[in-house]
Amino acid sequence: MSAVELVNLSKVFVGQDRREVRAIDAVNLQIVEGEFFSLLGPSGCGKTTILRMIAGFESPTAGEVRIGGEPMRDRPPFHRPVNTVFQNYALFPHLTVMENVSFGLEMDGVPRSQRRDRVAQALELVKLNGFEDRRPRQLSGGQQQRVALARALVKQPRVLLFDEPLGALDLKLRKTMQLELKQMQQQIGITFVYVTHDQEEALTMSDRIAVLSDGQILQVGTPTAIYEAPNCRFVADFIGESNFLVGRVVEASASGLVVCIDEHLPIAIPQPLDLPVGKIVTLAIRPEKLIVQPEQPGTAAWLTGTVVESLYLGTDTRLTVRLTANSSLVARRQNVYRTSLDTFQIGDRVQLQVATESICVLPEGRLPRPSVTAAAETPPVAVSSSQEAGDVEDSRRFPPLQ
Numbered sequence: 001m002s003a004v005e006l007v008n009l010s011k012v013f014v015g016q017d018r019r020e021v022r023a024i025d026a027v028n029l030q031i032v033e034g035e036f037f038s039l040l041g042p043s044g045c046g047k048t049t050i051l052r053m054i055a056g057f058e059s060p061t062a063g064e065v066r067i068g069g070e071p072m073r074d075r076p077p078f079h080r081p082v083n084t085v086f087q088n089y090a091l092f093p094h095l096t097v098m099e100n101v102s103f104g105l106e107m108d109g110v111p112r113s114q115r116r117d118r119v120a121q122a123l124e125l126v127k128l129n130g131f132e133d134r135r136p137r138q139l140s141g142g143q144q145q146r147v148a149l150a151r152a153l154v155k156q157p158r159v160l161l162f163d164e165p166l167g168a169l170d171l172k173l174r175k176t177m178q179l180e181l182k183q184m185q186q187q188i189g190i191t192f193v194y195v196t197h198d199q200e201e202a203l204t205m206s207d208r209i210a211v212l213s214d215g216q217i218l219q220v221g222t223p224t225a226i227y228e229a230p231n232c233r234f235v236a237d238f239i240g241e242s243n244f245l246v247g248r249v250v251e252a253s254a255s256g257l258v259v260c261i262d263e264h265l266p267i268a269i270p271q272p273l274d275l276p277v278g279k280i281v282t283l284a285i286r287p288e289k290l291i292v293q294p295e296q297p298g299t300a301a302w303l304t305g306t307v308v309e310s311l312y313l314g315t316d317t318r319l320t321v322r323l324t325a326n327s328s329l330v331a332r333r334q335n336v337y338r339t340s341l342d343t344f345q346i347g348d349r350v351q352l353q354v355a356t357e358s359i360c361v362l363p364e365g366r367l368p369r370p371s372v373t374a375a376a377e378t379p380p381v382a383v384s385s386s387q388e389a390g391d392v393e394d395s396r397r398f399p400p401l402q
């Protein structure tokens with residue numbers, strides 16, 4: 001059964017100037033019991049609005065929220081089986097750990113004897129027994145987070161909601177907390193709905209992710225599916241880094257496609273995609289999937305070019321390879337060797353290889369218009385974004401690839 005279900009959920013805000021903002025637009029989503037589920041998207045895409053509608057702080061303009069199968073319409077926040085963990089944890093500094101965790105139960109009028117047992121149980125779950133008498137300032141950031149979690153858990157919610165809880169922390173602490181939270185969720189086993197704009201955070205922690213843009217869900221999937229098989233350009237671009245090459249399908253059969261990209265050799269992609277000959281597609285290729293080799297004159301390679309930039313990043317080196325006057329690709333090479341003997345220099349001629357199953361074919365895009373004054377400095381990533389917004393086919397009309 002779904003822990004949380006969003007059915008045709010919409011939210012329209014009316015601003016001070018009376019203009020309507022469609023913050024959430026007919027969203028449908030099922031979050032499974034016991035799942036670590038993330039809502040991921042850029043600032044302003046509607047993540048907080050969804051979370052607030054689940055919690056009951058905001059009411060839908062249309063559609064509904066169901067929790068444990070029950071419609072939540074007209075159910076106030078404190079009668080919903082959910083609890084929210086806020087950024088900065090909002091702990092009371094003058095209260096001890098025990099008092100902080102107990103506070104909500106006192107407000108609910110739970111008798112003292114029961115309170116003590118439930119607080120002990122919650123502190124046990126987050127491994128904070130022995131810390132009952134400390135105050136928040138006597139705890140590390142990680143411990144404070146666990147107090148906040150215990151305070152939410154003590155109310156025995158069916159679902160815990162998190163709105164960018166780690167946003168204010170420095171990178172190292174954030175990474176530690178991500179793993180801690182994930183481990184605690186696995187131990188406790190209750191459903192987490194986690195809002196973040198940080199794609200790496202979502203990939204690290206989640207069982208499944210919904211990627212949002214402009215109040216709509218573009219894709220729902222496991223971290224692997226979202227990263228390896230994005231269903232549209234927005235997702236491919238927002239999660240990790242992607243190269244985009246726009247081309248035309250010149251052959252299509254049950255065994256795969258052949259795609260032609262301007263000045264490059266045609267490429268056969270053995271993926272059984274139902275796309276017609278003539279269809280314009282965008283090939284999305286992750287930088288780490290590109291294998292860079294010295295150009296071998298006399299052999300035909302799909303992509304050849306010149307190294308125009310090389311950035312040493314410690315674990316890997318990020319190379320920009322110019323293919324043609326107006327297209328270039330980014331490749332990432334893992335620094336397997338300690339010495340720099342293995343690296344390419346600016347100006348080196350190279351060829352790029354990629355396993356064709358690693359190419360993601362997106363059924364969207366527009367070929368650049370032929371131009372006499374070819375923009376020599378324009379990378380291919382800009383190919384379709386440099387066109388008028390309405391020019392690009394809407395990816396949402398097409399089904400996901402997998």
Ligand SMILES: Nc1ncnc2c1ncn2[C@@H]1O[C@H](COP(=O)(O)OP(=O)(O)O)[C@@H](O)[C@H]1O
Nearest residue numbers: 013014015021023042043044045046047048049
């Ligand atoms: N109370 C409100 N009144 C008017 N507009 C709002 C209100 N709350 C949010 N919005 C608008 O709704 C959109 C989604 O906001 P929000 O859910 O906060 O996004 P996110 O959490 O993804 O950054 C934004 O355009 C935001 O300006």
Ligand SMILES: [Mg+2]
Nearest residue numbers: 044047048049
């Ligand atoms: Mg927000």
